[in-house]
Amino acid sequence: IAFGRFSDVLVQKGFKVARVEQTETPEMMEARCKSMSHPSKFDRVVRREICRIITKGTQTYSVLDGSPSESHSKYLLCLKEKVDDSSGQQREYGVCFVDTSVGKFHIGQFGDDRHCSRFRTLVAHFPPVQVLFEKGNPSGDTKKVLKSSLSTAIQEALHPSSQFWDASKTLKTLAEEAYFGKENNPAGDDGALPLVLQSMISGSDSLALTPGEKRELALSALGACIYYLKKCLIDQELLSMANFEEYIPVDKGIEKSESSNSLFAKTSQRMVVDGVTLTNLEILQNGTNGSTEGTLLEKLDTCFTPFGRRLLKQWLCAPLCNPCSINDRLNALEDLMAVPGKVSEVGELLKKLPDLERLLSKIHSIGSPLKSQNHPDSRAVMYEETTYSKKKIADFLSALEGFKVMCEVINIMDDAVDDFKSSILKQILSLKGKTRKGCFPDLSVEL
Template sequence: MDAVIGVEELGLVFMKGEFAHSGFPEIAYSRYSEALIQKGYKVARVEQTETPKMMEERCRKMHRPTKFDRVVRREICRITSKATRTFGVHDGQLCDPEPSYLLAIAHKQESGESGSSISFGVCFVETSVGKFLLGQFNDDHFCSRLRTAVSHYPPVQVLYENDQSLPAGLRQVLEGPLHSVPREALRPWKEFWDAPRTLKQLREGNYFEEGYPEALGHFIDPEDSTHLTPREDGCLALKALGACVWYLSDSLIEEEVLTMRSFERYVPQETHIDRQANGDCKGSPIHLNNMILDGVCLQNLEVLHNASGGTEGTLLATMDFCCTPFGKRLFQQWLCSPPCRVKLIEDRQHAVDDLLTYSEEAKKTRELLQSLPDLERLLSRIHGQGLARKSASHPDQRAILYEDTTYNKRKIGNLLQALEGFRKAVKVAPLWADVLPSLTSHALMGCVSAGSKEEQFPDLTETLEFFENAFDHEQAKKEGRVTPSAGVDADYDEAMRRVKEADKALQEYLGQQSRHFRCKATYVGSGKHRFQIEVPESSARHATSAHELHGQRKGFRRYYTDEVKQLAANLVSAEEAQEAAVKDIMRRIFENFDRRRAQWERAVRCIALLDCLLSLARYSGSLTDASCTPHFLPADSKPCLRVKAGFHPCLLQHLGAATLIPNDVSLGDPESCPPLLALLTGPNMGGKSTLMRQAGLLVIVAQMGARVPAEACELTLVDRIFTRLGASDRITSGESTFFVEVNETSAILRHATEHSLVLLDELGRGTSTHDGMALAHAVVKELAESICCRTLFSTHYHHLVERFREHSAVHLAHMACMVEDENEEDPTKETIVFLYKCAAGPCPKSYGFNAAKLAGIPQQVIRRAFEKSRHLEEQIQMRRAN
């Protein structure tokens, strides 16, 4: 019962009475509803939609009204969950800039001669900005593409079809990466619509009066002008869209979200190169626009979230210096998909240099941007407030709101907040006017110069001036109503003109009557009896048959004429039109603002881009002297990655350069043919995994366009980073530690190209020593000889190292250490000093007993283990000798 939930979750108090009853004032709805939503509840807002007088009128028209009819009508006006918040006037204000995606997943599994295949249709919806992301793709049995999608666009709520035959891969995704995300199973067809029904509902709803959005049209048969036939390769995407539209409709927000017309097509970057099917693909250029960072990579490198689910110590927390909420959202997408185009990367590098050179202008720009509200979400909010079709049918328009004035003030506040934000935004260009010719970055020049080109900031001067003079802002904020200035609203101006003309006609007619009666005539009366012509009794003798006596008082007579009745009717009609115009004027002001949405959105895109460039510059500037601008080699160069004295970017920010040990990474060379694969050994806790993560993060930072914490950095573009780091199982998915290892390794071997970067940490430790080493050997051989991609492969299998000691495609390296009080008989006497420095050659031992000692394992246990280890080694050597 909701009353009990309110008491238990919100700290409310039960009211007196036999039945459970608790409550709070209407004005506090936003605070309490948001608290319940954050706890995972769906909240329905019910409003009274008729007054007692309206109820009585309704009952009079009924033949036999029952006691249930004699209750004022109430309706559900909104159902809100974590994924369907629009932050309207009834809701709380969101301070968190992170998006909250609603995800619907449709699937189709087929079996063929080559085995089973699975296809997915996905629809991501961000209701706070009215954005749809729609896609359909084939996937492997591990659902790699789906995992990547939910990593780039993490949902807060998932919709799926209530089908008992969910594929095992999809179940693993739902119970793995999405295990903590609320899920809702929808009934097939009735709630989870198929593609034809989705298109039918969209057409009947008439949401796209100006034509279907291009991204949505991609999934519809172009030969069908009625837009009712899906393309064969778009059925699943439209099915996922249908589930979202039904859910938004059930939440009573589908009109305001769909009519934003903001649709984008989701296309997975990877082409899933299958070496077993396609053979060797070496020598082919990078065909991707963006680097692929799948869900495993984002998790292992802690790009967006750390192991605890927070952001502390992540690359996002390290590099994100954005000032605006919408800039932060764009920067997060940049991190998930760094560019794979040298021209774009170098233009960002030039932007960083420009912003660091003109630091005073950059500082003033940041100060301006810090004062901006979330303009992207405000545009969506104002769109909903100005939607004419919603005002005609939505139950909110019938609601009897006792805090209506408060809500109107909030609506006006949203508009004024947006206008003030854009007024501040236009001040950016003048800050850069003097230095504009000196800028070297095309992207930066577009952001800080006003013009008509798409990449330039739009000229908002005339538009802002129009809304500045459209109505009295202070009066509107104070009264919660808008009185437009002349020329702002045609309907209101026309209504005012009609009222003035009708009133003028009445006054002219009154003058005629004064002349006719030869005295001063006046209008008297109210309501239905307005505009009675009153004259002194002494002048009443001049009345004609056209004058109808309607009343009298001492010394005066009152008359009506057909002419005055008609003129009064004209005035009443004009006043009714005026009243209707005034009642709807606020919505039309919002609608007027929304008509210019393309212009506002262009401005938001420019500010978001500028904010991200400023963030890259701020991060680059924070590196002080221990940084360089990465040099990208031409596309036809041989793959290489060379970093001199590099630092882990996240650790550098937290610990400082004085605490950390810089390291070199050298994989490949554009001129000679050195090894592309480094086989890395070293003591436990010696820094192998950290070095590998460092290499991956430095590549991401480099391709983002920022400076990197290193003395020098030279590389060719990386199309994808693969990671196999750490050891963990997936209990909820029924996957053991070793299965996770080989599954991730399988993806590497099937999809890596010569342009990829592979980071493999201690492959094979999840199974027996012999099986693990054999697998590691085969994988190293495949990476070094067939795929030929840049690889860091760490291992404790020293026999594996010996086997590749003379291999021309493999370079041996280790994390150096010093051994104090070395003792061949008792490892507990030794002290290992980690140098955290990568050096050439293999490490003689892994010094695992030192890790055991540091962990507090009793010394007698360590000594027994050491004796057993030495005994096993002697046995192996004897077998080899024989």
């Protein structure tokens, strides 16, 4: 039980911590030795296996690991770079970054200028605590960024091809390992890749083993990420969630949203606040000691829930600049200020909510069938089994309780929603199917 506490201290200091479990009982060892003709002294030892390697960028806060010390995301970032011309003016980046506590992968490829502006903005918006790159791959300019902006992050170079896979090896592994198989992904069809990854594959290849044009670097970065998660023994539980999102740089996203006509395109027009600006204006951390003291984030962050804090931080990095969506947000505030009694009641309820995003990821990893078949943890002999089982059940119940609280919030707001002007509030606070705009799923049957 102390493992969680002590391992966390070491991990925060930048060490890698391996958790070794006993994977047989003395009785099983005796039986094994009896079945051998000449057991040596090495065979007469109870078997032990590494069940998990924890690093700063791969914390999942499972039942054994203890609870997270802070609510903000910690990213593991893999990057691969290709300098386009000899003068080094143009470059391409492939990136894949994941918050292992939530299990969400972001993957993308984009062109950049000689100042690495887009790359700098990426690491400011999604600050990684651990960076993986291919040995000898990053150019001098990128190394400068890694040195200046990411001096506190752990940086690790991986061997080309054997550890930092190329795009085709990544696709081959995804096909062989069946991370997105039927039993892991009941909603999807048998073993199909998530849509984001499907869009990165060449259309002419029916076996899905050829990367699409301008996608090789992104898939290679994903390969490095999978290799590393595999090494830390958490690849199955995280990838089987099939939670992928394409990363499009903020300024590129604006060009895209002008041409698209989807409902959320209007809200996706955001101001580009690059890394330099975030630092100079002390939006997320101050210039004196790098903490949040005195920053804009500290002044604005009165969120009750951890996932609310994470979202607010993303909003601050890319503020809205479309009048329609800004006005809708202001309407939402007016609507809420008109019902102060209900708002304070909802606030009290939100305070009770657990960190649902992380909790769901935790529950998924306990119930992941891939993991239960061939992961060393499934063979581990736990002497504190009852304590852990109680913890697992408590986690599950607290997630259910969280959803119940959310349904209660909807009920409280139910009679006020019709008078609201803000369309975003109407979407959030009305049940799916009940009204035309409602987006909140009706969970009453499941609960």
